Amino acid sequence: MSLATVTPLGPLQKHADHATPLVRDAWYVAGLSREFSRALLPRTLLGARVVLYRKQDGSIVALHDRCRHRSFPLSKGKLEGDKVVCGYHGMVYNAEGRCEHVPALPNTPGNIRVDSYPVVEKAPLVWIWMGDRAKADPAAIPDTSWLSDPEWATVGDCFPIRTNYVAMHENLLDQTHFSFLHAGAVGTPEWATAPMDVTERDDGVYLRRELKNSPAPGIYAEPMKLGDRPVDRLSDAGYVGPGLHVAHATISVPEPENGERAAFRVNIAHVITPETQSTIHYWWFNSRDFALDDADISALFHAASSSAYMEDVEALAWISDIVESEPPGYREMSFRSDRPGLLMRQSLQRRADAEMEKRRA
Numbered sequence: 001m002s003l004a005t006v007t008p009l010g011p012l013q014k015h016a017d018h019a020t021p022l023v024r025d026a027w028y029v030a031g032l033s034r035e036f037s038r039a040l041l042p043r044t045l046l047g048a049r050v051v052l053y054r055k056q057d058g059s060i061v062a063l064h065d066r067c068r069h070r071s072f073p074l075s076k077g078k079l080e081g082d083k084v085v086c087g088y089h090g091m092v093y094n095a096e097g098r099c100e101h102v103p104a105l106p107n108t109p110g111n112i113r114v115d116s117y118p119v120v121e122k123a124p125l126v127w128i129w130m131g132d133r134a135k136a137d138p139a140a141i142p143d144t145s146w147l148s149d150p151e152w153a154t155v156g157d158c159f160p161i162r163t164n165y166v167a168m169h170e171n172l173l174d175q176t177h178f179s180f181l182h183a184g185a186v187g188t189p190e191w192a193t194a195p196m197d198v199t200e201r202d203d204g205v206y207l208r209r210e211l212k213n214s215p216a217p218g219i220y221a222e223p224m225k226l227g228d229r230p231v232d233r234l235s236d237a238g239y240v241g242p243g244l245h246v247a248h249a250t251i252s253v254p255e256p257e258n259g260e261r262a263a264f265r266v267n268i269a270h271v272i273t274p275e276t277q278s279t280i281h282y283w284w285f286n287s288r289d290f291a292l293d294d295a296d297i298s299a300l301f302h303a304a305s306s307s308a309y310m311e312d313v314e315a316l317a318w319i320s321d322i323v324e325s326e327p328p329g330y331r332e333m334s335f336r337s338d339r340p341g342l343l344m345r346q347s348l349q350r351r352a353d354a355e356m357e358k359r360r361a
């Protein structure tokens with residue numbers, strides 16, 4: 001796969017923002033494997049109410065959570081075998097969303113159905129496709145295989161955030177905020193000025209930064225027991241698609257002493273699913289290739305990651321409050337260092353435009 005070097009932004013490029021229609025033709029995470037059971041689970045995804053449950057064979061079903069009769073939430077009904085029975089007047093829907101029984105009628109019309117959505121489980125994640133069904137290709141689900149690989153130890157959590165997914169992705173592609181918003185955890189003053197190599201491929205935007213001979217940030221120094229000794233730091237991070245940002249970090253010890261580990265790797269998966277136009281479901285996973293069974297280091301990583309990400313949660317909610325309450329048309333300034341986020345916003349805009357065009361056709 002060839003990598004295209006980014007060219008300067010043209011003045012007429014359109015950039016997705018908080019008001020751009022959500023991209024629907026994409027795989028998003030509906031939730032974690034452990035959340036789904038034989039209970040009916042309601043969840044709002046891309047502005048639609050969805051009810052999810054496991055069939056008797058363990059596979060997961062996702063249906064529009066709204067009865068076609070009087071809009072009763074199907075999630076407030078009950079499961080009978082693999083079928084959902086509406087709790088208001090007893091209509092029965094099968095796992096494909098087709099109504100098989102209307103108790104008030106002698107015969108059931110064959111054309112009543114609620115929307116159903118393709119679901120693919122790749123534990124610990126459950127992916128859903130809410131766009132054009134014909135385009136739902138499971139092979140396009142992004143790789144997160146290390147999350148279930150025993151060679152990696154993973155901690156993670158889920159934070160709902162009051163922000164649009166565009167702002168969240170831009171935050172993740174913007175590493176120049178590390179040294180300020182996260183001064184205590186992932187930022188060091190040197191990191192803010194480290195050179196950045198930006199590439200685009202397959203609708204994604206990727207950046208690579210390298211910093212040599214500099215102390216590790218707090219989030220790594222403590223669990224890796226590095227103290228303040230200088231290390232080499234390499235970060236590959238990228239917007240993989242509307243539902244996922246992945247960062248790979250390698251911390252190398254230039255001159256390891258007797259038996260000391262020479263390199264530590266950390267993968268971070270930021271899983272983003274729009275709940276509505278202005279809120280997101282956000283799951284993060286911090287995976288490491290060292291100290292796999294060390295519960296204290298897991299706790300340390302969880303606490304440090306949580307406090308760093310909560311700084312983003314808070315900042316994004318503050319920004320969202322301003323953006324959504326003031327009149328539209330305000331022109332934010334952008335700098336060269338904002339290029340990764342702007343490229344991502346162009347990509348989202350192109351995809352949103354193409355979907356709107358298709359819907360109009």
Ligand code: FES
Nearest residue numbers: 067069070086089
């Ligand atoms: S609202 Fe569901 S059967 Fe009437």
Ligand SMILES: [Fe+2]
Nearest residue numbers: 171181182312
């Ligand atoms: Fe951040």
